[in-house]
Amino acid sequence: xxxxxxxxxxxxxxxxxxGSRSETTQQLHHHLAxxxxxxxxxxxxxxxxxxxxxxxxxxxxxxxxxxMLERVEKIQRLLSEIDRTGNEEADDHLETARRLCAEILDE
Numbered sequence: 001x002x003x004x005x006x007x008x009x010x011x012x013x014x015x016x017x018x019g020s021r022s023e024t025t026q027q028l029h030h031h032l033a034x035x036x037x038x039x040x041x042x043x044x045x046x047x048x049x050x051x052x053x054x055x056x057x058x059x060x061x062x063x064x065x066x067x068m069l070e071r072v073e074k075i076q077r078l079l080s081e082i083d084r085t086g087n088e089e090a091d092d093h094l095e096t097a098r099r100l101c102a103e104i105l106d107e
Contacts, residue, residue: 021107022059025068028075028100029059031093040085044094048085051078051097069105076101 032052040048057063058071079098085091 021068021104024100024104025055025059025072028072028097028104029055031097031100032075034093035085035087035090038085038087038090038093040087040090044082044085044090047078047081048090048094051075054078055097072101072104076105 029052032048032055035045035048036052054071054075058068058075063071076098079094079101082094085094
């Protein structure tokens, strides 16, 4: 059994904002990765695949804030190339990913 209260507080590295941003980048990756399992248009698949690879890097790497924000901006640009995916579920993931990008960049 682990004791979650023994974790060091977030306050030394930027507090809850960093923890929240980390959680948000993980959610972003999750939504983009979920589209890989769905039948979608070929063009949309190309943009989503590249965005997902960058999102995986952002979610799993220890990047400085500036680099992380640059990569999220790149994801946002890639997602802006897609109107629709041809799959309603993938479209929902796409819209959520767009919202998460905006959230991260607005923090």
